[in-house]
Amino acid sequence: QSALTQFASVSGSPGQSITISCTGTSSDVGYYDLVSWYQQHPGKAPKLLIYEVSKRPSGVSNRFSGSKSGNTASLTISGLQAEDEADYYCCSYAGSVTDYVFGTGTKVTVL
Amino acid sequence: QEQVVQSGAEVKKPGASVKVSCKASGYTFTDYYMHWVRQAPGQGLEWMGYINPHGGRTNYAQKFQGRVTMTRDTSISTAYMELSRLRPDDTAVYYCARVSFYYWYFDLWGRGTLVTVSS
Numbered sequence: 001q002s003a004l005t006q007f008a009s010v011s012g013s014p015g016q017s018i019t020i021s022c023t024g025t026s027s028d029v030g031y032y033d034l035v036s037w038y039q040q041h042p043g044k045a046p047k048l049l050i051y052e053v054s055k056r057p058s059g060v061s062n063r064f065s066g067s068k069s070g071n072t073a074s075l076t077i078s079g080l081q082a083e084d085e086a087d088y089y090c091c092s093y094a095g096s097v098t099d100y101v102f103g104t105g106t107k108v109t110v111l
Numbered sequence: 112q113e114q115v116v117q118s119g120a121e122v123k124k125p126g127a128s129v130k131v132s133c134k135a136s137g138y139t140f141t142d143y144y145m146h147w148v149r150q151a152p153g154q155g156l157e158w159m160g161y162i163n164p165h166g167g168r169t170n171y172a173q174k175f176q177g178r179v180t181m182t183r184d185t186s187i188s189t190a191y192m193e194l195s196r197l198r199p200d201d202t203a204v205y206y207c208a209r210v211s212f213y214y215w216y217f218d219l220w221g222r223g224t225l226v227t228v229s230s
Contacts, residue, residue: 001172001173003155032215034215034216036215036216036217038156038217044222045206045220045221045222045223046148046156046206046208046217046220047220048216048217048218051214051215051216051218052214052215052216057218089155089156091156091158091216091217093215096170097170098172098173099158099160099161099170099172100146100158100215101158102148102155102156102157102158103155104155105155105156
């Protein structure tokens with residue numbers, strides 16, 4: 001099972017909106033509405049941001065939103081803040097054999 | 112509060128084995144799968160497999176089959192991940208992460224355990 005494809009880096013100015021894409025296949029992202037997104041600051045464990053494509057856990061800012069079209073999922077960060085500078089990973093359930101596949105990761109830089 | 116606490120950093124020689132522990136507290140250990148995810152230096156996240164603490168059933172990523180063993184001790188709410196025949200490219204931070212039986216995302220992560228493989 002190959003990793004989901006993400007652009008290596010995305011940047012934006014404070015207050016702007018950015019979108020991170022995550023492309024898989026018809027066996028993972030395209031088949032299951034079970035895409036999740038994680039934020040990881042340097043030296044820290046990943047933190048759940050979005051689950052089941054577009055749902056936010058309690059405590060996660062509503063500046064983070066998720067969507068999916070076909071084999072591509074997206075994470076949008078609106079009102080970009082300095083604290084949003086981190087690595088972001090998508091993840092999709094991929095069936096009972098492979099179970100989970102992560103994206104290659106996107107580094108977000110706040111200019 | 113709910114948390115999973117992992118064992119400390121390890122340094123191993125190539126060919127050796129390492130066993131990392133993950134102790135759960137603040138929730139019912141047997142109500143959630145425990146997954147293991149690793150991250151090589153400067154690289155992305157890689158799913159390794161999971162164990163169902165209720166019964167002990169495991170499922171491993173194909174890449175690690177034959178080298179990884181996940182076990183648990185329900186009496187102390189602890190999951191273990193043992194990786195054998197270590198190679199330098201197994202150098203990574205190993206995370207345990209919880210997944211409910213009813214959903215498909217990782218909602219609680221350990222802080223990670225750095226395993227360094229070097230001669």
